[in-house]
Amino acid sequence: MPKRKTKSSCKERFKVTASGRIKFQPAGKRHGMIKRTNKFTRNARGTDVMSKADEQIVKPMMPYQR
Template identity: 75%
Template sequence: MPKMKTKSSCKKRFKVTAKGRVKAGQAGKRHGMIKRTNKFLRDARGTTTLSAPDEKIIKSMMPYSR
């Protein structure tokens, strides 16, 4: 059987952690920072892990992720 393909958009945007969670960049930080609160900007630094329903969707597009 041929190899399954990974969605290119997913492999660029997401990483799978050692425990199998999906890590993604924080949303809402591309533009419009003036209207955002300082608390939001602090909390949106770095990366976050996706919720379980979202993880399921992403993992289906990344067949060879751990």
Template identity: 60%
Template structure:
């Protein structure tokens, strides 16, 4: 059976931690900062672990990253 292909968009945006959690960047930081509160921008720094339903979808895109 041939190897499965990884979705290129997923491998650029997410990574899987050693415990199996999917890590991605925080949402809401691309544009429109003027209307967002300083507290929102502070809390949206860095990366976060995706929720379980979202992580299941992303793991389907990255078959060898489990």
């Protein structure tokens, strides 16, 4: 069997938890923070767990992370 490729964008953006869920950093905190509300920046801190529907899209791109 040939090796399967992992998408480089996925391996840089996502990590898999011990239970198999995918965690990610919420978008929108790189620049332009003046126009963002305080609530937005507060809610975008830390990491978040991806929804089940989005996991089905991302997991095939990360074949060895299951």
